[in-house]
Amino acid sequence: DTEVTQTPKHLVMGMTNKKSLKCEQHMGHRAMYWYKQKAKKPPELMFVYSYEKLSINESVPSRFSPECPNSSLLNLHLHALQPEDSALYLCASSQDGTGGADTQYFGPGTRLTVL
């Protein structure tokens, strides 16, 4: 089983709202990732957690706040977003985040619209 689940599937929020995206995997993976994908563009890495510690932050604005409560769960807290933050947010997981042959498996994504 290589399933990564993400909730919600769709989210519409105002610029003053606070919301959270959730990602879950039960493959025993110890690395989890957040990507952002704008329309007609490839996914771009935002954050990497390895063994529940943040290992990579690709200079993402502080209005995006990741959290990894345990090895199966990854959250992305959103606050004071801008309309240009509207995108597909993808979660992925892999065995240990060491690269090389460490295959990442992606969830279906959350489509976020900021009004």
Place this chain on the structure above:
Amino acid sequence: DAKTTQPPSMDCAEGRAANLPCNHSTISGNEYVYWYRQIHSQGPQYIIHGLKNNETNEMASLIITEDRKSSTLILPHATLRDTAVYYCIVRSVRLTFGEGTQLTVNP
């Protein structure tokens, strides 16, 4: 991560083999070649990966040249459901997506 070059689009007839090329001339010795595909508005789907040897699984075959500077993904019998953007990625730690190839399988 090494940069990859793929054609922006390709067409293939249903039932025929689809051969998707990728150039990665700056690849280094410990970097793997990965292929993913993304059907419109869905999450990327892992297809196959390899280091030096050719690889085959239930979805596709991956042919890597001896100098490792290029590779080809082969879908042996393309179906309409294989229409997607195909990404060739050379990775060490990060998975950096390029623009990919839009493969359209025609009836």
